[in-house]
Amino acid sequence: MELLGLDVLFKGSNAMRLLQGLGVAVEISIISVVISLVLGMLFGIFMTWKNPVARVISRIYLEIVRIMPQLVLLFIVFFGATRALGLNVSAELSSIIVFSFWGVGEMGDLVRGSLESIPVHQYESAAALGMTKGQIYYHVVIPQAVRRLIPMSINLVTRMIKTTSLILMIGVVEVMKVGQQIIEANRMVSPNAVFGIYGTILLLYFLVCWPISMLARHLEKKWSN
């Protein structure tokens, strides 16, 4: 215990504070993930449109999402919006906006990929059977696309959860920040706390992300045959 500095974890309300920090991170991820999934689906369908204007818009959006580091986006929304537009966005809301912006873009691309992976002859065969466009999507395309989509989108979800560690830079006190606070407050008394606390945080992230990726693997296996 002493060697790893784990004793620090049980001082005062330190353990509870870490869990509260995890709660903040999980809360922000869940909200962003839900928004990303819903809007990402719509954006993905939009991306498959042949309309040149739609293509340019989705291209630019996707490139911004891919090129801009999340930290820069966080600073733009949190500080930039206030500076340029006089809009005051709270740190939590900024995080949700940025994570959703990122999630919708990536999710949209995944949806587009899954939709386009359905061979053209299936659309044509369904149409030949007299199905309407809606019916084709509902009965033929979506069931197959979703199977290809779920493992990849769950991967995105775990990435988003892990990336919440950046939001401490705009003042959100989440699990990483609480960890740093605990380590620094005990720098003199237990210098080894750095191992114990970061180790605990590692375990917490793992406990949140691992079941999610197990679910992905399970679904992948189940649907592969």
Add this chain to the structure above:
Amino acid sequence: MRKRFVGIAAVAAALVLALGLLAGCGSSGSSSAASASGSASASASESASASGSAVYRTLDDIKASGKIVIGVFSDKHPFGYVDEGGEYAGYDVELANRLAEDLGVEVEFVSTEAANRVEYLETGKVDVILANFTVTEERAQKVDFCDPYMNVALGVVSHDDNVITDLSQIGDGEVIVITGTTAETYLTENNPEIKLKKFETYANAKTAFENKEGVAWANDNTEVIAFANSAKGFTVGIEELGSLDTIAPAVSKGNTELLQWINEDMEKLGAEKFFHAAYEKTLLDVYGADYEDTLVVEPGQAK
């Protein structure tokens, strides 16, 4: 087997999520000023944007809202940190609490990082920054500094058997510095003849110095003093090197009303030796009594 595994995983997920959410809700529900929550920043600029062009809140705005938003470090022991009870504490926080008390408002802390302190003031997301903020020319163009309440300079610590009290004593020896610190810049510019041994992290520099690599170690004087006090066999031979910098509260550029009020209040605090008391309460354990007068500035009192 596979099913059971997934089942266990699902239960584990549900448990962790539930615990986290419960804890999260608990914290956001409490309105305690020191709940260490980042949501605090909201109130500071709500009225700022309402009042039009100015980003900051005036003294009257703050009084009317009953709350002053102060940006502090939450992980820089012993200046601004969060103790094991989840309460903000430290030398900077002592002053923050006292300013709020004198103003008759509650204090709301926002956890800031070294890199975003200026930005918080420029966007009016906090009223005051009290985060070990060193006064520099560059920063003074973007924010307004109040009167200083602390001194910082470079310091040089050396081994007890070869105490360096002047840079000329170094001769052929090497001086340890951490890359990117003021100490490195200062020595490179002003004493190019001195050989430097550079390390990337504090931990590496510390280990190297303890193992007698290098005759001396140059860093912020607070850092070297804290080091010499925590380990045996080392003496801070040079307490103040180079230009003497000060640490002061800062407000948004142009918020003169708040600036003047803070300066007046700090002058009163200086008269009652508030900062010595704060030093004894928060910094004494780390820096020891010997450095009290080196580090502390009582505003309004000639040094």
